Amino acid sequence: MKTDAIIIGSEFDGLIAATRLDECGYSIRMFSNGVGSLHYAPEGIHVLGYTSSCSEQIVTAPLAEIPHLDKSHPYQKIGVQQVKNAFNWYENIIGEIHQRVAINGSNKLAVSAAGLCIPVYGTFNHQATMEKISGKTVAIARLRDYRNFPADLIAVGLGNSGINNSIFDIGAPSKILENTVIAKAFDALDELDGYFSAIKESVPTQTEVILFPAIMGMSRNREVLATAERVLEVPCLEVPTLPPSVPGMRLEHAFTHRLQNSRTAFHIGAWPSQRWLAEGNRIVICDDMGRRFEVSVVIVSSGGVLMGGLDVDSYGWVHETAFGFHTFQSEPLRAATVEQSLNALHTAGVETDNALRPQRKESGTCRNVFVTGRTLAHWNPAMESSAEGVSIATGWAAAENARGYLETINNG
């Protein structure tokens, strides 16, 4: 079977790149050694909430802010126009395979799992934002004995923002109170109407909007929440829980289903055991079972330090784990403060040119390898609140550049 490109890592950016290449007719293989960081990511498309030059002030218009970022930031490498193209493409595809999200305009404030505000650019229909609840009387649904939704913290946080709120208790549809189990139990619930009718009388009077933990179904979530709204007669929104993140998984599932339907091969739990550049710029990758794949393009979306795409050793040196790409680190990581340390771990990574192509120590810039997402240097998703935005932009740009490369070699 012919394969055009291999994607290493099942990060969001890898899924984006794969989907884009697949859409253009190329055949893809995905290698991943576990779940991607979407499993930890709260709902919404975070594009740019803060910048390092001003980490106190919330960015209102992320796209307008891109030209002011450091030149080495992935958004800058890609350029604002390409970033916009990526978001436009994403807006179309996500509406098609998952649910509609608007990624234009300005940042909104999402309600966090502690009732605080997090700037977010694209929000889904049932995602709780301050805009949707301010001035309203809010009821927070606390699942009995469930540990991953700190409803009482949300109450305190919203109270501090002047939002009138109260908590009411509901029971879960499953016995095991674990995020994914509850979400799947909602999917499987025959009697959705009955479930919400039963909790109706515990909803405090005068409630104008209800906040549920973001576990209201894994695949049927829209139907679950629509039913809730119909029965309870108020808007029902979701607030993130502690990981694993059900909204993150929904997004991941939407892309993997799309790719599986178009016959993309997934090697889950597999990490390349050997890889080398063969003649004529072909790249050979062997999986752990010794099977050998020869491709023209590789995209490394291995998730940085967080997901094991980069490894830090006890002396403070950072290594790229798939190919040993250059990180251009001049001195070992050493931290004086928590902020500096986290920043160093986030911003460490592979150096690339503007086409996201890394360099090899011996042979200079690779022409047919592209690096995306957290494995790229010079950005900090937690400080900037930019995880999904950079993933979409770099995944898309890598796919576009790979496409360009594939076209040249196919034509010549």
Add this chain to the structure above:
Amino acid sequence: MPPINSNARVVVIGGGATGCGVARDLILRRFDVTLVEFGDLGCGTSSRFHGMLQSGARYAVSDTEYAAQCMRERLIVADLAPEAVEQTGGLFISLAGDPPDFADKFVTGCQNAHIPVEELDPDQVMAEEPAISRNVLRAFSVPDATVQSWRLVNLLADDVRRKGGTIFTRHQVKGIEVANGRVRHVRVVGSSGEQLLEADVVINAAGPWSARVADMVGESVDLQLGKGSIIVFSHRMVQRVINRCRLPTNHDIMVPTGTVSLFGTTSKVVDDPDTTHVCPQEIQELLDSAEAIIPNARRYRVLRAWAGVRPLYRPQSWSPDTPLSRRHTIIDHSKNGLAGFFTVCGGSLTTHRFMAEDLGNHVCRSLNLIAPSTTATTPLNKGTKNSSWQPINNFLKIEKERRFLAPVCECEAVEQSAVIDLIENHGICHLHDLRRRLRIGFGPCQGTFCGSRVAALIASRHPDYPASDDLEGFWVERLKGVIHTAWGSQARQALLSDMVYRETLGVRLNREIMPPDDYQ
């Protein structure tokens, strides 16, 4: 001078092991005792330590008398507070390259100090402790143990409260008022403002801060402050406390405690008792030395690092090229014309009870009272079932009841009911204070998951709880230890923690303190 009877009012400054031990000693002698602690009980050196209840074997050659003191106290403390003590036992191992004649001196020293010592077959030791070096030439077993200092200080403090004493935590002593050459009042500032505590006797048990407290009455206490850094491996790599069989030096002990192992310590003289930052260079030194005992130590996961400040007393007769004694000192400041003011310093956590007894004797003598110490024989806790602390018990219980998803902190298997009990029945409402009592946030995830769960429990019972501040404080404090050991899995853990706190909970990082200039 007003008459002073055995109901004399004593104010103890400092709620570490020493202060709590002193408070208990004096209340058993029927003094009227108030203890004032700046933070939470045991938040100073008494928790930033190495976790050992020492047999004294470490000092058998260098200071036999102190070694004997440790051995006596080690037995008494284990008897009084078994629920805070784990009887791990200890090993002294000679590795290739260690001074060959030391081992025999060591055995003689232990015998002189009445420390039971037994030579073991090195092959058997290496079989029993698979993680340690394969180069063990000789090995000795001694009765070292480990101690949960927070548990210990809280047991002491509870006993003081039960017997009618008063304990103020989160109260700082700001001044001591003197009249006619005697202490009169202690000026204390807490959340409710300033108050004056009447005092016939004031005990300065402020550990590394003792010199500052003495300075409030114009007295000086000559301390050498030694900062020691420790790293925590995420596994219980050894079953017994492992010491090098040589004269005590830096970083040569591995201590198994709970589910983890502590390796330390470095040693550096500092000026400021608040120095608790760990330097990157110290981490490298610790790792290099750990590899001598545990080959490949660098490849193990290290959870965090911390530093504590050891207050050693510097007698006038001391010459700078000799090591300072570990023994304690009691200063009766009446020799300088200030009656009723005593300082107790030096010593160790292991010997805290003996220090308190010695101090109590000094106090009684100065007041012409005859009231012997009874701390060694009075049970500490009526409810004691006399079983030693078994960290694994929580896990076994959860497994038996098949309640895998119930704990709020899965790393340390802390159940929600334990948290609620402390919040509702003991008025504890800060994450840090719950952490010290329950070990929340001590495990591999370092508070990533339990912080917000516990904060929610506090918020549900205290509507005005400053949740986001407390969460940020807790998180920064946990990560402060993690950043020094952020390699391998722990680097990933730090970033996961960041995802949870900043990206999911929306906590911002705003309140960080820069390290001092000597940081390198």
